Amino acid sequence: MGILVVGSVALDSVITPFGAKDEILGGSAIYSCIAASYFTDVSMVAVVGDDFPENHTDFLRAKGIDTEGLQRIPGKTFRWKGKYGDDLNSRTTLDTQLNVFADFDPKLSSVHRQCPYLFLGNIDPDLQYSVLQQMQQPKFVVCDTMNIWIENNRDSLLKVLSKIDLLVINDEEAGMLAGTSNVLKAAKEIMAMGPERLVIKRGEYGAILFGPRTVFSVPAFPVEDVFDPTGAGDSFAGGLMGYIANVASEDEITLRKAVVYGSVMASFNVADFGAERLGALTFTEIEGRYREFCKVVLFEDFNKNDGMKFDRIP
Amino acid sequence: MGILVVGSVALDSVITPFGAKDEILGGSAIYSCIAASYFTDVSMVAVVGDDFPENHTDFLRAKGIDTEGLQRIPGKTFRWKGKYGDDLNSRTTLDTQLNVFADFDPKLSSVHRQCPYLFLGNIDPDLQYSVLQQMQQPKFVVCDTMNIWIENNRDSLLKVLSKIDLLVINDEEAGMLAGTSNVLKAAKEIMAMGPERLVIKRGEYGAILFGPRTVFSVPAFPVEDVFDPTGAGDSFAGGLMGYIANVASEDEITLRKAVVYGSVMASFNVADFGAERLGALTFTEIEGRYREFCKVVLFEDFNKNDGMKFDRIP
Numbered sequence: 040m041g042i043l044v045v046g047s048v049a050l051d052s053v054i055t056p057f058g059a060k061d062e063i064l065g066g067s068a069i070y071s072c073i074a075a076s077y078f079t080d081v082s083m084v085a086v087v088g089d090d091f092p093e094n095h096t097d098f099l100r101a102k103g104i105d106t107e108g109l110q111r112i113p114g115k116t117f118r119w120k121g122k123y124g125d126d127l128n129s130r131t132t133l134d135t136q137l138n139v140f141a142d143f144d145p146k147l148s149s150v151h152r153q154c155p156y157l158f159l160g161n162i163d164p165d166l167q168y169s170v171l172q173q174m175q176q177p178k179f180v181v182c183d184t185m186n187i188w189i190e191n192n193r194d195s196l197l198k199v200l201s202k203i204d205l206l207v208i209n210d211e212e213a214g215m216l217a218g219t220s221n222v223l224k225a226a227k228e229i230m231a232m233g234p235e236r237l238v239i240k241r242g243e244y245g246a247i248l249f250g251p252r253t254v255f256s257v258p259a260f261p262v263e264d265v266f267d268p269t270g271a272g273d274s275f276a277g278g279l280m281g282y283i284a285n286v287a288s289e290d291e292i293t294l295r296k297a298v299v300y301g302s303v304m305a306s307f308n309v310a311d312f313g314a315e316r317l318g319a320l321t322f323t324e325i326e327g328r329y330r331e332f333c334k335v336v337l338f339e340d341f342n343k344n345d346g347m348k349f350d351r352i353p
Numbered sequence: 354m355g356i357l358v359v360g361s362v363a364l365d366s367v368i369t370p371f372g373a374k375d376e377i378l379g380g381s382a383i384y385s386c387i388a389a390s391y392f393t394d395v396s397m398v399a400v401v402g403d404d405f406p407e408n409h410t411d412f413l414r415a416k417g418i419d420t421e422g423l424q425r426i427p428g429k430t431f432r433w434k435g436k437y438g439d440d441l442n443s444r445t446t447l448d449t450q451l452n453v454f455a456d457f458d459p460k461l462s463s464v465h466r467q468c469p470y471l472f473l474g475n476i477d478p479d480l481q482y483s484v485l486q487q488m489q490q491p492k493f494v495v496c497d498t499m500n501i502w503i504e505n506n507r508d509s510l511l512k513v514l515s516k517i518d519l520l521v522i523n524d525e526e527a528g529m530l531a532g533t534s535n536v537l538k539a540a541k542e543i544m545a546m547g548p549e550r551l552v553i554k555r556g557e558y559g560a561i562l563f564g565p566r567t568v569f570s571v572p573a574f575p576v577e578d579v580f581d582p583t584g585a586g587d588s589f590a591g592g593l594m595g596y597i598a599n600v601a602s603e604d605e606i607t608l609r610k611a612v613v614y615g616s617v618m619a620s621f622n623v624a625d626f627g628a629e630r631l632g633a634l635t636f637t638e639i640e641g642r643y644r645e646f647c648k649v650v651l652f653e654d655f656n657k658n659d660g661m662k663f664d665r666i667p
Contacts, residue, residue, distance in 0.1 A: 126534045220440045222557075223577040243536075244558035245572055256649050258559055258570035263537040295652035335570050338609035339647050 041080035041105075042284050043151050043177075044072045045170050046160020046273070047140055048085040048109070052120040053312060055127065055267050063313040064095045066117065067160035067183065070270035073318050074277025074304040075158075076102045077325055079284040082151055084108035084170075088116040088139045102318065108151055114139040127268050128242070147173045156284045158276060159203070161185050164195035171202050179289050181205045181280050182234075183272070189215050201233035204289070207276050209240045222247060223254070238279070238298060240272055248298050255295045260306035260332050267312045271305040274317055278304030303328045355394035355419075356598050357465050357491075358386045359484050360474020360587070361454055362399040362423070366434040367626060369441065369581050377627040378409045380431065381474035381497065384584035387632050388591025388618040389472070390416045391639055393598040396465055398422035398484075402430040402453045416632065422465055428453040441582055442556070461487045470598045472590060473517070475499050478509035485516050493603050495519045495594050496548075497586070503529050515547035518603070521590050523554045536561060537568070552593070552612060554586055562612050569609045574620035574646050581626045585619040588631055592618030617642045 046068030052061045068085040075081045082105035089111060099106050117140035120133040145166060155178040159167040167182060174180075180203040188196050189212060200206060206229065210222060216232075217225035222239055226249040229237050237249040243265075245258040279301035286293050303325060308317040360382030366375045382399040389395045396419035403425060413420050431454035434447040459480060469492040473481040481496060488494075494517040502510050503526060514520060520543065528534045531542035536553055540563040543551050551563045557579075559572040593615035600607050617639060622631040 221577060221579070223575050241558065244555065245570075247572075247575065254575055254649055255652065256559075256572035256575055257652065258561075258572050261537050261561065261568055261570055263535060265535070292652065299652055333653050335568055336650060338569065338571065338606065338613055 041082060041154050042075050042156040042158060042280050043082050043084060043108075043147070043154035043174075044068050044075065044158045044160060044277075044280075045084040045145050045167070046071060046158075046162060047117055047143075048083075048087050048091070049117040049119050049140070050091075051269060051313060052118070052134075053267055053269055054120075054122040054133075055312075056123065056125050057266050058312075060267075060312045062118070063315075064098070065119065065269060065313055067162070067270075067273045069099075070273030070308065070314055070317065071158055071160055071277030071280065072099065072104050073102055073314050074274040074301075074308070075281035075284070076104050076277075077304075077320060077322055078278070078281030078300075079156075081105065081281075082108055082154060084145050084147065084151065086110045086112060086139050086143045088112065088114040091116045098318065108145075108148065112139050116140075121269070123268065127265055130268075145170050145173075155179070156280060157181070158280045159183065159199070160273065160276075161188075164188050164192050164199045167199045168195060168202075171199065179204050179283060181207060181276065183207050183276055184212065186212055186215060197232060200229075203234050205236040205238065205294075206234040207238045207240065207272075207279070209242070209272065213237075213239045226254075236294065238301075240275060242268075242271070246275070246298055246302060248294055250291060250294070253291055255291075255298065257295075257298055257302060258336065260302055260328065260335065262306050262309065265309045268309050270314060270317070271309050274308035274314075275301035275305040278302075299332055300325070300329060303332060355396060355468050356389050356470040356472060356594050357396050357398060357422075357461070357468035357488075358382050358389065358472045358474060358591075358594075359398040359459050359481070360385060360472075360476060361431055361457075362397075362401050362405070363431040363433050363454075364405075365583060365627060366432070366448075367581055367583055368434075368436040368447075369626075370437065370439050371580050372626075374581075374626045376432070377629075378412070379433065379583060379627055381476070381584075381587045383413075384587030384622065384628055384631065385472055385474055385591030385594065386413065386418050387416055387628050388588040388615075388622070389595035389598070390418050390591075391618075391634060391636055392592070392595030392614075393470075395419065395595075396422055396468060398459050398461065398465065400424045400426060400453050400457045402426065402428040405430045412632065422459075422462065426453050430454075435583070437582065441579055444582075459484050459487075469493070470594060471495070472594045473497065473513070474587065474590075475502075478502050478506050478513045481513045482509060482516070485513065493518050493597060495521060495590065495597075497521050497590055498526065500526055500529060511546055514543075517548050519550040519552065519608075520548040521552045521554065521586075521593070523556065523586065527551075527553045540568075550608065552615075554589060556582075556585070560589070560612055560616060562608055564605060564608070567605055569605075569612065571609075571612055571616060572650065574616055574642065574649065576620050576623060579623045582623050583626075584628060584631070585623050588622035588628075589615035589619040592616075613646055614639070614643060617646060
């Protein structure tokens with residue numbers, strides 16, 4: 040029951056208040072594949088240039104990730120450079136060099152076309168649609184997108200949205216896509232565009248999962264040391280998708296727990312530069328934090344009478 | 354097991370994107386007393402001028418609130434006028450007339466001094482301290498404050514903080530008081546100032562309860578129609594305090610549920626201007642929303658094996 044992940048692979052240069060790193064492994068496919076790899080089999084479809092360090096590919100394979108679909112072509116790998124503000128909530132892109140990623144045109148192998156779970160990372164919706172058309176009846180499709188596609192390629196994005204099961208976006212993007220800042224109203228508008236389900240990510244505040252008749256809201260796992268938020272959203276999506284594929288179910292309780300596992304993976308990812316912490320986890324650590332998460336949000340023992348007096352009921 | 358609430362009573366004029374209301378019943382003591390009144394006996398200590406409409410006092414009494422401590426003195430009642438931005442997250446104060454509130458000097462009756470639960474609404478910390486000194490060993494003291502006291506009367510505020518059990522403030526105020534924007538770091542700094550427990554309110558994102566060794570994080574109850582956020586924080590504090598006094602316990606699980614009841618009361622309060630909705634509730638509606646709240650945040654049945662496969666544990 041494997042996951043196919045289509046997205047970007049990049050060499051990121053990141054400046055945070057705590058230091059800077061040059062040309063570290065990054066990109067949406069990297070974070071989501073690594074996060075998902077703890078839960079199930081993952082295949083990556085992406086493109087890199089001939090300057091892509093071999094040790095990165097070795098690292099991905101060591102995580103059990105299938106890199107058969109990671110094309111290596113002449114030219115330079117996608118590069119991104121960004122700087123975070125003091126509170127890590129604001130980010131400025133200093134440089135973007137698409138390089139070989141500019142001509143990315145994912146062609147799936149016959150094996151990859153049969154994957155039951157598909158995660159469409161944040162790439163041009165025309166490419167996402169092309170991937171969808173190559174797939175043979177995937178069981179569950181999750182999709183991410185971002186502001187530039189909402190603004191500049193909305194029609195293609197709407198075509199994609201009509202074919203997927205779950206959209207994962209942040210609150211700013213949801214507001215942009217729906218044209219309203221109220222999160223409940225935005226969710227209704229977006230689900231009317233196609234996806235039966237929607238996750239709105241709210242960064243350090245948590246995430247909300249919407250279904251046809253359900254709302255599930257969960258805070259973020261509180262972390263004291265946030266070093267580098269890059270890839271938090273993709274780690275979230277990878278953890279979410281990984282849990283769904285592991286349990287091989289898409290019912291309400293599974294999706295809710297998947298959102299929590301996504302939050303767990305994101306909370307680990309921000310603890311170090313790039314995917315350093317995310318890539319060095321054990322499943323025992325992940326399960327441990329999931330249990331901690333339960334303790335952080337627990338308030339009700341449904342079977343216990345707490346002694347509340349109801350004599351003031353009007 | 355009643356609550357004594359000391360705070361402000363005002364005539365508020367509010368402009369929101371949905372309309373405007375002139376001179377409606379407001380002030381921190383009003384919202385917190387009404388919210389708490391659904392749970393337990395409440396006594397209000399505040400001051401109004403001789404222009405304060407008698408029907409407001411009648412309304413408070415009809416809610417079962419003891420208004421013996423509501424002084425009526427010659428002069429005009431405290432007036433506040435404010436305008437909310439389009440997304441309701443920004444607020445501009447257009448006018449503040451302290452009037453009789455400028456000379457507020459709460460003197461407690463011998464009955465009020467014996468109240469086991471005390472809520473110090475957002476007033477000058479020197480007045481809060483004076484109230485604390487008049488009390489006879491209250492069982493649990495909750496306190497609110499705001500930016501102007503943190504900036505202009507910090508020493509008095511620190512004296513108050515050394516004497517209370519729980520401080521309730523919003524995230525901006527927490528950052529200002531502690532000098533850090535990380536919510537966990539801020540919480541540690543603030544608890545080192547005295548209060549054993551702290552609630553940081555995050556508006557539409559929820560609230561976090563901190564204890565000596567515990568963290569409880571809860572999202573806000575998602576509401577589609579937000580009309581007027583005025584008094585949401587005071588309604589939260591009133592619901593929280595009301596539940597604690599009702600159950601007559603201050604253990605961890607009680608405080609967690611109290612935070613959820615506080616969130617429930619705030620979610621009702623924002624649905625109409627002033628305290629219109631808050632004042633017209635039934636306990637059945639409050640319990641109903643609490644149960645809805647449980648459904649919105651539930652993700653784990655601790656006794657059920659969900660079929661997760663652990664064979665990938667490294």
